[in-house]
Amino acid sequence: MIRPVEERYRTVRELFPELRTEVFNGRIVVNDTGTWQHNTILAQVLFQLMPVVAERGWEIWPNITIFLGAEADRYVPDLTVVPQRPVMESDEAVRGDSTLLLVDVVAAGGAYDDHVVKPLGYAPAGVPLYLVIDPFQRLVKLYSEPGRDGYTRETVEPVGAPLTLPAPWDHPLDTGGLLCV
Template identity: 65%
Template sequence: MVRPLEERFRTARDLFPEYRVETVKGRIVVNESGTWQHNTILFRLLLQLTGAAAGRGWEIWPNITVYLGEHADRYVPDLTVVPAAPRMHEEHAVHGDATLLLADVVSAGSGYDDYYVKPCGYAPARVPLYLVIDPFQRSVKLFCDPSGGAYATEIVVAAGEPLPLPDPWGLAVDTSRLM
């Protein structure tokens, strides 16, 4: 008998606690820790977001599963910004519509999922902002305004250009400091 995906996901997460375990299009994906370059980009983004987040009582979480619905995939973005006391699905999963910003840094094998698959899962779950930082293309893409199961707005800037974040952020990401 084949076990349901949710059960296999939990088993994989329990077997590999030091890795990022996600379900993407019905497959279980186990990712190693990021490279030093990947982590440096995340650190530089974190430095830019921390003031705005802390000033509003928000929190920035690494390695939390985003709950997108009962039969939907389970993604684990590199960074998740949540308001104080967000709505949780379980201890390890926050509801997508209870987030403020999700961010991923593209790695060698994640480009397709980060650019195409994950936005198709995040938008129907009403994730307000999804930021994709691509050191290979030297660009940053922001998906925003989820409506009708898709993102109505996609903004792409080259590394070095500012990327304004919509309300309630009131700040622009200095992409020259990311890569």
């Protein structure tokens, strides 16, 4: 008998708690920890977001599952920004519509999931902003204005071009400073 995906997902999370475990279209994906380049890009993002996050009392979580619905996939972005007292589905999962920004740095082999699969799961769950930093294509992509069928707005900029996070952020990102590796 084949166990449901949710049960297998929990088992894998228990076996490998130090690794990021996600579910994409019914397949369980266990991701290694990031490379030094991946982590350096994340550090650059953190340096730029921290002043706004600290000023507004928000929090940045580096390893939390995004709850997209009872029968939906389970994604773990590289960074999740949440307001004070976000709505949690469980100790390990925050509701998508209770986030302020999700950030992923594309890793080798993960481009399709980050650029296509995740936005299609995040938008119907009400994730307001999803930022994808792609060091391989040297671009940043911001998904905003979520709807039932996906995001209605995608802003794509080459590294070095200005990108401003919309409300509630109203904060510019120095995209050239993100890929200094």
